[in-house]
Amino acid sequence: MKTVLFNDTLATPKMSLILLDWSCRESFHSLDYLARQDVPRSDYEIIWIEYYDRGADEVARRIAAAEAKMGPPPVDHWIIMEIPSKVYYHKHLMYNVGIAQARGKIVVICDSDAMFEPSFLRAVSDAFAADSEIVLHVDEVRSARRDFYPFNYPSFEEVRGRGVLNWQDGKTTGLPDTTDPLHSRNYGACLCAWRRDLIAIGGADEHLDYLGHVCGPYELTFRLVNLGRREVWHQSHFIYHTWHPGTDGHKNYIGPNDGRGMSNTALKIRNSGRVAPLRENRAIRLLRTGAKLGRDEIPGALIDPEYERIWSEEEMANSDNFALFAAPQETPKLIGEFRSCNVVGFGGKIWAVPRYLGKVELDDPQRPFDPRIRRADTIEAAMAAVAQGEDDARRLFGEGAKYDIVDCSGEWMAIPHSIGLNDWSALVLLEGRGVLRAASREELVIRVLQARLREMGAAGAELLRVLGEWRAPPLARKAPAGASSAEGAGVTEQLSLTAVAARLDGVAALAQAMASRVDRIGAMSEKALLAVADLNHRIAAGVPRKPPQQFGLLRWSLRQPRKAARAVLNRLRTALRASFGETDVAANLAPPAGRGSE
Numbered sequence: 001m002k003t004v005l006f007n008d009t010l011a012t013p014k015m016s017l018i019l020l021d022w023s024c025r026e027s028f029h030s031l032d033y034l035a036r037q038d039v040p041r042s043d044y045e046i047i048w049i050e051y052y053d054r055g056a057d058e059v060a061r062r063i064a065a066a067e068a069k070m071g072p073p074p075v076d077h078w079i080i081m082e083i084p085s086k087v088y089y090h091k092h093l094m095y096n097v098g099i100a101q102a103r104g105k106i107v108v109i110c111d112s113d114a115m116f117e118p119s120f121l122r123a124v125s126d127a128f129a130a131d132s133e134i135v136l137h138v139d140e141v142r143s144a145r146r147d148f149y150p151f152n153y154p155s156f157e158e159v160r161g162r163g164v165l166n167w168q169d170g171k172t173t174g175l176p177d178t179t180d181p182l183h184s185r186n187y188g189a190c191l192c193a194w195r196r197d198l199i200a201i202g203g204a205d206e207h208l209d210y211l212g213h214v215c216g217p218y219e220l221t222f223r224l225v226n227l228g229r230r231e232v233w234h235q236s237h238f239i240y241h242t243w244h245p246g247t248d249g250h251k252n253y254i255g256p257n258d259g260r261g262m263s264n265t266a267l268k269i270r271n272s273g274r275v276a277p278l279r280e281n282r283a284i285r286l287l288r289t290g291a292k293l294g295r296d297e298i299p300g301a302l303i304d305p306e307y308e309r310i311w312s313e314e315e316m317a318n319s320d321n322f323a324l325f326a327a328p329q330e331t332p333k334l335i336g337e338f339r340s341c342n343v344v345g346f347g348g349k350i351w352a353v354p355r356y357l358g359k360v361e362l363d364d365p366q367r368p369f370d371p372r373i374r375r376a377d378t379i380e381a382a383m384a385a386v387a388q389g390e391d392d393a394r395r396l397f398g399e400g401a402k403y404d405i406v407d408c409s410g411e412w413m414a415i416p417h418s419i420g421l422n423d424w425s426a427l428v429l430l431e432g433r434g435v436l437r438a439a440s441r442e443e444l445v446i447r448v449l450q451a452r453l454r455e456m457g458a459a460g461a462e463l464l465r466v467l468g469e470w471r472a473p474p475l476a477r478k479a480p481a482g483a484s485s486a487e488g489a490g491v492t493e494q495l496s497l498t499a500v501a502a503r504l505d506g507v508a509a510l511a512q513a514m515a516s517r518v519d520r521i522g523a524m525s526e527k528a529l530l531a532v533a534d535l536n537h538r539i540a541a542g543v544p545r546k547p548p549q550q551f552g553l554l555r556w557s558l559r560q561p562r563k564a565a566r567a568v569l570n571r572l573r574t575a576l577r578a579s580f581g582e583t584d585v586a587a588n589l590a591p592p593a594g595r596g597s598e
Helices: 030-034 057-068 091-101 122-128 155-162 195-200 218-227 265-271 282-288 299-302 311-317 379-397 441-452 457-471 485-495 497-501 506-541 549-557 561-581
Strands: 003-007 015-021 044-050 079-080 106-110 134-138 140-143 191-196 231-232 238-241 251-252 322-325 333-338 343-345 349-354 374-376 402-410 411-416 434-438
Touching: 015 091, 015 122, 030 044, 044 091, 079 091, 091 106, 091 195, 091 299, 106 122, 106 195, 122 134, 122 191, 134 218, 155 238, 191 195, 191 218, 195 218, 195 282, 218 231, 218 265, 282 299, 282 322, 333 379, 343 379, 349 379, 379 402, 379 411, 379 441, 402 441, 411 441, 411 506, 434 441
Parallel strands: 015 044, 015 106, 044 079, 134 231, 140 238
Antiparallel strands: 003 079, 106 191, 134 191, 251 322, 333 343, 343 349, 349 374, 402 411, 411 434
16 A cells, blocks of 8 residues: 555645545546535545555646646545455445545545535535534435536536436435435435544444445444434535446446345344444554554554455355346436336436336337337426326316326327327227327317216216307307408407317316216216106105105106206206306307307
8 A cells, every 4th residue: 555645734624535446437527626615625635545556647637737836736645555456346445544544523435426516515514513413425416418428527507407317306306205215315425424433333344245336335324323323414415426337337246235236234234233343444443442553554454465365356256145247238227206107217318107007128129109108308307297197187087087198299198097008009099998089188188078978878968969069160150340351260260169279278177167067967867866766666655646845846847847858958058158157268168149058
């Protein structure tokens, strides 16, 4: 192990940032963002740790540039561990190298190729000033956009925009998740803790299970919680990460895990209450037990010589506990849930996949093109499309509707949930199974209404007739005296179905009101039928033929059947017109002059 640079002018920083490299970093842009923090540069130190023997030219160039300008160096402590290349990387050993040599009271272990807003370190410092009994995590905003690679310094707004995987309503999607936060939040992105607490629990665990890709500072979090600290996630500050090759651990060895990137060994800590590591670093143990080690003495106690043998790639290849992980180049990632859909990041897009469709393989090139699977550039856009479809279905079919309303290349469709995953071309042939099609969203409203009325029997048939009369164009229109032909055409256009249909929300509300009235009429009909059945029963049983008093209207109807029938129809028409009047399109729906109300 060698120290390339040590900034001895930095006496007592408040915070120590530990950034890791195992000869894998292509971009060192994180140093640029950390150089522009809004706290004094003397408040924090940056420790850059290289696992193997690479002295990154880019780090050296930045140091030289800073020296030429007589400014603060981009890193304050540059450590090259010089581990042989045949030994597999172990991040927890690197954590301990940083913890043991940190001079700050607060240790920040974070993603070394992230973007940091200028207020990042101030937010960390303020959190510990407000509550000293915490272990703090800062979640990471992740973008799948390939045009940010090679890293080209996008703005924070651009990273949160098109292609973002986990951003909604001003925060990461994992923060409000109380169902499965272990997987929806990024536990490996950024941990902040008191250095004294990290030493008190024995530092990072150097057990073999944490070798390779499945590891992270969250095992420190779980043991700190068992020590008595509270796990806290910052609610308004985040770090940012853009896509680059190898983000998902492709061709990395992985130890025992839950299949979703979390170490099984770390997860067991939550239930066991264990505080001590399974394998403690010797230098950390000396510090924990009160040994006074000088800065030059610490490196000699940090690396166990046995690691060169037990962590070799040959041992990994022959181990039953480790596997070489090969991630598909395009792997769909679950972001969260919204209403009836799973929200998934895939191929730089956001997908909303209805759960009622069952298992859907987005990366299957033979997957049917089903319009109910929405695709958008942002989470917000995908959620808006889902909300519009489900809200339209609820307005048209009622609460609990098992339908989805979709726009498929200009053709609008209402598709029952009972129809499984299908290609659009196959769905258009399923009208017999409840699929409704229309050339516009407004026309689909009418199609749905007609379908619902057909299910209402005789009452529905009468409503369909009245609806047809309403939709029919006027047979004759007399323009006002002195009006030009253009003015007459304007009146016609104003009263046309197209003009009315342009007010979709009003038409939808009208349809809902009509459906509600149909439901009420249906309920009244059921009561009337029951009354008739009761009356027939009374007649058959020899009960006096005079109908019971509580059925006064029915008594009259039985005596005057023709008048009663006409009255019912007139009441029905009045009810329908009252429904029209309940919306803000009453003027558009009023019958034209001279046509009469029949």
